[in-house]
Amino acid sequence: MSEPILDVQNLSFHYPDGKVALADVSLKVGGGETIALVGPNGAGKTTLFLSLAGVLPAAANVIRVAGLDPGVAAQRKKLPAYVGILFQNSDDQLFSATVGDDVAFGPLNLGLSPSEVHARVTEALAQAGVPGFENRVPHHLSGGEKRRVALAGLLAMKPHLLLMDEPTMFLDPRGRRDLIRWLKTYEGTKILATHDLDLVLETCSRVLVLDGGKLVADGPANAILADAALMDAHGLEVPYRLQKSTVG
Amino acid sequence: MTLAFHVPGSTDGWLRRLDARWKIAAFMVAIAGASCATGLDSVFLAAAAAIALARCGCVSSRRLYARIVPIVSLLIVFFGWAVFRPRPGEITSNFYGVPLSRFALAMLFAIVCKTVAVVTFILTLFEATPLPELGQGAAALGVPRLFVHLVLLTQRYIYVLAEEFARLRRALRVRGYRNRCNRRSFATIGAVAGTLVVRGHEQADRVYHAMAARGFDGVFRSLSAPRSALADIAFFVTTALQPSH
DSSP states (O other), X not given: XXXXXEEEEEEXXXXXXXXXXXXXXXXXXXXTOEEEEEXXXXXXXXXXXXXXXXXXXXXXXXXXXXXXXTTSHHHHTTGGGTEEEEOSSHHHHOOSSSHHXXXXXXXHHTTOOHHHHHHHHHHHHHHTTOTTOTTOOGGGSOHHHHHHHHHHHHHTTOOSEEEEESTTTTOOHHXXXXXXXXXXXXXXXEEEEOSOHHHHHHHOSEEEEEETTEEEEEEEHHHHHTOHHHHHHTTOOOOHHHHHHHHO | OOOOOOOTTOOOSTTTTSOHHHHHHHHHHHHHHHHHOOSHHHHXXXXXXHHHHHHXXXXXXXXXXXXXXXXXXXXXHXXXXXXXXXXXXXXXXXXXXXXXXXXXHHHHHHHHHHHHHHHHHHHHHHHTSOXXXXXXXXXXXXXXXXXXXXXXXXXXXXXXXXXHHHHHHXXXXXXXXXXXXXXXXXXXXXXXXXXXXXXXXXXXXXXHHHHHHTTOOSOOOOSXXXXXXXXXXXXXXXXXXXXXX
């Protein structure tokens, strides 16, 4: 593994009602890796992402992202420049009145100059496959377009680590295929929380299995996803493509 | 499903290109002038000027009249009865043997003209100015920024909640629910309203997370810096003076 961009040691998180969302999660992610985070509903995937991005509180010296500790207030403020989250529902992320304003939201918060922000917005929209959408209104976009605009909002921040929560949700097959193509070409570090195991097989080299807030498996995608006993024990299924090769 | 709502501020034309701050100021003065006008000729001129401005500003006549006609109809229903009830000793006109109060007629005319002027000015302002620009302009003129951003976020999420409501409504209908005036219907409407509030609250949490993840620190920043031009000042002077003829 190359120099870790993400280092988590014994991360735990309880919700105010006492429910354990994460229990002693430890992991390391190297720069440029594309990793899948899989697990049943309520496993803690979104909570883990929110903790890594510094949105949910974490103790000091538990998480290090690109050398920053989200447990330290001064460093947590710098995190948005390094970590981007693509949320499950694009409507949560697109809160501005126009697409241009929404994509510019993050870069403006970074204190960049207007000309730099304009350049980043144009570049990010082009990268996400929606060039010229600056003046469009978010609620007039299709599900796939919203997804791309939400992605552009992250790319405009030029993050070192991209966390994508159910990236294929609301996408039609063409949109999903475009996303897979994009994931293969984008060189940054990515963690994908998803139930789409075929997407995982196509794009990720490594898989983390999270269940009940605990990291129960970590290894190469093909080996983990083909382990029928492990998958079954944690409410998952061996992808059809691997089932066929096992039978064959 | 994407609902095809009309977006205020999407009307293109020369009026849209003016600086929002000058537009707001001009329309505020024009509205104040129309509201305070006293003579019948003044209020008529104010209404005519408002409609002329709306048409020059490329506001669709269909959209304009679709709003004005119901409002005027309501005013006539509410105040029209006074025309047929002249006070004793009052000068009346005779309409096929029915005495009409001239004072009430004049008042009704004034109320209708003022309302048409005010509604048309407001509609024109909203039609010719995208809401984000309107918000920025309002903030620049001293409206509290928190209020402006609340309005902008509300405008954005009202559509999301409308879609959520449409989904809930479909879910009710496919299970045979029809609105009736009975206890069960009221309970169902209450439950749907409660669900919308809860979902709205959850969405608000998620939106805040999304904002925090992109470095939001409580200050909304904007790319578009408004600039005043001679055309803005000329528009302000012309519009602001209209109703005071």
